[in-house]
Amino acid sequence: MDDVKKRLDNLTKPPGSLGYLEELAIKIAGITKDNTPRVEKKEHIIMVGDHGIVKEGVSAFPQSITKAMVKNFLNEGAAVNVLARQYGVNISIVNIGMLEEINEEGLINANIKKGTNNFLYGPSMTLDQAVLSIENGIKITEEIIKKGADIIGTGEMGIGNTTPSSAIIAAVTKEDLDSIVGYGTGVNEEGLKNKKRVIKKALKVNNPSSEDGLDILSKVGGFEIGGMAGTMLAGAANNKPVMIDGLISGAAALIAYLIEPKVINYLIPSHKSVEPGHKKLYEYLNLRPFFNLEMRLGEGTGTIIGMSIVQSAVKILDEMATFDSLDF
Amino acid sequence: MDDVKKRLDNLTKPPGSLGYLEELAIKIAGITKDNTPRVEKKEHIIMVGDHGIVKEGVSAFPQSITKAMVKNFLNEGAAVNVLARQYGVNISIVNIGMLEEINEEGLINANIKKGTNNFLYGPSMTLDQAVLSIENGIKITEEIIKKGADIIGTGEMGIGNTTPSSAIIAAVTKEDLDSIVGYGTGVNEEGLKNKKRVIKKALKVNNPSSEDGLDILSKVGGFEIGGMAGTMLAGAANNKPVMIDGLISGAAALIAYLIEPKVINYLIPSHKSVEPGHKKLYEYLNLRPFFNLEMRLGEGTGTIIGMSIVQSAVKILDEMATFDSLDF
Numbered sequence: 014m015d016d017v018k019k020r021l022d023n024l025t026k027p028p029g030s031l032g033y034l035e036e037l038a039i040k041i042a043g044i045t046k047d048n049t050p051r052v053e054k055k056e057h058i059i060m061v062g063d064h065g066i067v068k069e070g071v072s073a074f075p076q077s078i079t080k081a082m083v084k085n086f087l088n089e090g091a092a093v094n095v096l097a098r099q100y101g102v103n104i105s106i107v108n109i110g111m112l113e114e115i116n117e118e119g120l121i122n123a124n125i126k127k128g129t130n131n132f133l134y135g136p137s138m139t140l141d142q143a144v145l146s147i148e149n150g151i152k153i154t155e156e157i158i159k160k161g162a163d164i165i166g167t168g169e170m171g172i173g174n175t176t177p178s179s180a181i182i183a184a185v186t187k188e189d190l191d192s193i194v195g196y197g198t199g200v201n202e203e204g205l206k207n208k209k210r211v212i213k214k215a216l217k218v219n220n221p222s223s224e225d226g227l228d229i230l231s232k233v234g235g236f237e238i239g240g241m242a243g244t245m246l247a248g249a250a251n252n253k254p255v256m257i258d259g260l261i262s263g264a265a266a267l268i269a270y271l272i273e274p275k276v277i278n279y280l281i282p283s284h285k286s287v288e289p290g291h292k293k294l295y296e297y298l299n300l301r302p303f304f305n306l307e308m309r310l311g312e313g314t315g316t317i318i319g320m321s322i323v324q325s326a327v328k329i330l331d332e333m334a335t336f337d338s339l340d341f
Numbered sequence: 342m343d344d345v346k347k348r349l350d351n352l353t354k355p356p357g358s359l360g361y362l363e364e365l366a367i368k369i370a371g372i373t374k375d376n377t378p379r380v381e382k383k384e385h386i387i388m389v390g391d392h393g394i395v396k397e398g399v400s401a402f403p404q405s406i407t408k409a410m411v412k413n414f415l416n417e418g419a420a421v422n423v424l425a426r427q428y429g430v431n432i433s434i435v436n437i438g439m440l441e442e443i444n445e446e447g448l449i450n451a452n453i454k455k456g457t458n459n460f461l462y463g464p465s466m467t468l469d470q471a472v473l474s475i476e477n478g479i480k481i482t483e484e485i486i487k488k489g490a491d492i493i494g495t496g497e498m499g500i501g502n503t504t505p506s507s508a509i510i511a512a513v514t515k516e517d518l519d520s521i522v523g524y525g526t527g528v529n530e531e532g533l534k535n536k537k538r539v540i541k542k543a544l545k546v547n548n549p550s551s552e553d554g555l556d557i558l559s560k561v562g563g564f565e566i567g568g569m570a571g572t573m574l575a576g577a578a579n580n581k582p583v584m585i586d587g588l589i590s591g592a593a594a595l596i597a598y599l600i601e602p603k604v605i606n607y608l609i610p611s612h613k614s615v616e617p618g619h620k621k622l623y624e625y626l627n628l629r630p631f632f633n634l635e636m637r638l639g640e641g642t643g644t645i646i647g648m649s650i651v652q653s654a655v656k657i658l659d660e661m662a663t664f665d666s667l668d669f
Binding site: 025031074077090096198199304306318322325333338340 | 352353354355356357358359360361362401402405408409410412413416418419420422423424426427428526527615631632633634635636637638642646649650652653656657660661662666667668669
């Protein structure tokens with residue numbers, strides 16, 4: 014990291030004038046333990062799971078959309094596909110907890126259970142299932158890393174998953190629900206009130222720890238959230254940067270952080286989500302997202318753009334001329 | 342724009358969930374008068390000029406860096422070149438007011454004068470020269486548009502040019518210099534005090550209007566700032582979106598806006614610069630930059646990344662599946 018800092022200061026620009034791009038280059042050098050890092054092979058992993066809590070009317074969309082959107086991903090028609098094509102990112106889609114079966118080519122099967130339990134009445138999943146969701150995330154991510162990956166994006170699909178994510182953020186940060194819970198994919202005012210009521214009651218019923226990531230994940234989490242936490246831990250263990258997207262991958266970052274705080278050094282924020290809980294979790298993790306497109310879609314749409322900017326940071330380091338080489 | 346809004350609402354995402362990307366797609370449709378716009382050919386124009394005010398010690402770098410950096414641009418070794426290669430942007434470099442001559446292939450010559458006058462003692466340039474700088478910017482931009490351009494980025498090089506830019510912002514917004522003037526490429530605290538003192542005195546000596554763009558440009562501006570204002574006016578007149586970069590292109594946007602307020606509808610902000618005056622000019626223009634990499638380099642480094650995100654917005658519109666086509 015010191016080597017990279019020195020090199021950056023000798024490039025043909027005022028020292029520090031590329032701001033966060035320079036910080037990113039230094040961070041990537043530290044993560045990869047390489048003073049000439051490359052970010053060329055960009056891999057994005059979309060974890061998909063369903064949620065029993067949807068029965069409580071917390072989402073603006075029916076649960077069947079989860080499956081329909083997975084087919085859309087496989088047919089390359091979703092927003093994340095369009096962005097991935099533009100920025101040269103490869104996508105892997107993982108069924109880690111889908112309610113409905115689909116046997117289409119290209120979908121990685123790591124299904125733990127057909128959706129979580131309705132956590133209004135008890136834990137989302139067993140502790141063993143929570144562990145398994147993280148282990149599946151680790152395993153799939155390590156397979157992708159083995160094939161070659163310089164950076165990993167985290168995305169998800171799962172109708173209703175801003176509700177478990179908000180519950181996780183509330184459990185960890187202990188902030189007021191009014192400052193955490195948002196409209197998700199677009200519930201109305203009455204829907205927002207209901208969502209807060211459901212989360213409040215579910216936190217009371219389950220009483221999750223604020224410090225034990227596995228306890229929180231099993232009580233109010235989701236399979237795709239565990240899978241994403243697994244991706245983050247696997248990235249860190251293999252010296253690969255992992256990008257955080259919106260609310261759901263942010264909640265997964267909290268789980269990963271509680272399991273192993275050192276993971277934070279390997280996580281790179283991307284965009285600022287419209288969801289209010291996103292701000293709270295970044296304050297808790299002491300990280301700062303660097304662009305704000307007012308998005309609230311999920312799928313990892315923010316990380317696709319973000320990974321390209323990380324690539325810019327290391328290209329600056331690699332390709333810029335030095336002051337020594339300038340012709341005055 | 343209504344057509345595009347309708348189409349966006351039928352794409353496979355919650356309505357409005359791509360936030361500013363959707364606003365951008367609608368705006369580009371309006372600018373181009375095309376409900377299926379394309380942003381494929383991305384053109385970036387770097388205007389280069391020198392500044393007599395540098396004699397007052399307002400810059401951390403010697404004036405000779407202007408010429409050295411132009412050679413660096415032509416050799417593709419600068420930050421803007423690295424980013425342009427990554428994001429597929431073509432760069433044109435224009436000598437509109439360089440002090441030193443260089444006759445290298447690839448540099449467009451539109452030199453008006455070898456640097457501005459020191460505006461501490463009188464106007465930077467004559468009114469005719471101010472008009473000519475804008476006209477040269479228009480002419481060069483229209484030539485680039487004729488060869489095919491879907492979007493235009495504005496960049497610049499000119500040691501000392503945060504000083505005329507800050508003076509322009511102060512003249513137009515009438516905000517206090519403490520809230521406008523920044524460290525530029527990196528003067529120290531004493532240098533910052535001197536820079537404010539110089540600008541304060543220069544504004545008193547020249548007494549520029551707050552509403553007459555040509556008056557302000559001629560009294561405290563620079564040739565590259567006039568050229569960039571010309572690019573913005575030419576883009577607008579030809580239904581092409583033009584991106585604003587940092588402090589200097591922002592100051593040019595103020596000049597263009599005072600000449601023709603309708604230009605604002607064709608301008609797209611990119612990043613938030615570290616320079617405090619950048620915030621003030623965006624407040625004045627009622628525009629919002631959408632990413633913050635804490636950059637203060639210039640060259641149009643922000644617009645290169647920004648143009649790619651505009652491209653994302655129209656690709657979303659063009660390539661995403663509709664809900665009608667989903668398989669439930």
